[in-house]
Amino acid sequence: MSSSATRILLITGVAGSGKSTLGQQAAARLGWPYFEADDFHPPANTAKMAAGVPLDDADRAPWLAAIRARMDEVRATGGHAVFTCSALKASYRTTLLGGTDDVALIFLSGDFETILARVRGRQGHFMKEELVRSQFEALEPPAEALTLDVRQSPEALLAQILGHVQH
Numbered sequence: 075m076s077s078s079a080t081r082i083l084l085i086t087g088v089a090g091s092g093k094s095t096l097g098q099q100a101a102a103r104l105g106w107p108y109f110e111a112d113d114f115h116p117p118a119n120t121a122k123m124a125a126g127v128p129l130d131d132a133d134r135a136p137w138l139a140a141i142r143a144r145m146d147e148v149r150a151t152g153g154h155a156v157f158t159c160s161a162l163k164a165s166y167r168t169t170l171l172g173g174t175d176d177v178a179l180i181f182l183s184g185d186f187e188t189i190l191a192r193v194r195g196r197q198g199h200f201m202k203e204e205l206v207r208s209q210f211e212a213l214e215p216p217a218e219a220l221t222l223d224v225r226q227s228p229e230a231l232l233a234q235i236l237g238h239v240q241h
Contacts, residue, residue: 086161087182088209090192097158111159114140128208138169184224
């Protein structure tokens with residue numbers, strides 16, 4: 075996908091894969107606004123996760139719809155943006171991307187042990203380590219994405235992301 079066709083960069087992966095860090099860095103480098111999927115959760119979802127309860131598809135539906143609505147607003151204004159979202163299932167990605175051809179999709183892939191260690195090391199985040207297994211159980215890795223191994227350095231990951239968007 076050429077950079078002229080890319081309006082939206084969507085970085086996906088399980089909790090702890092580095093979506094937010096890389097999304098913020100990519101947005102800064104590209105000069106595009108950044109949208110964090112966690113900011114679109116209704117308070118009930120955040121409370122549920124903070125209590126260690128995994129979200130189900132019904133919980134995620136309004137959250138995904140809100141993210142898609144913001145993506146469509148970006149398109150309507152002719153803008154560009156970086157979004158991060160776990161987008162664990164194919165059906166979630168269909169909600170976010172269905173009917174579009176202007177999204178560069180990135181999937182941050184990591185093994186359970188690496189991700190669990192990262193989530194354990196976080197301070198003050200609502201996503202608890204007990205939920206990491208449920209993330210992997212729900213995960214349907216996207217075949218259509220640029221898949222990157224999270225064990226690489228953040229600098230190497232960012233370079234690959236930017237190269238993919240700007241080629």
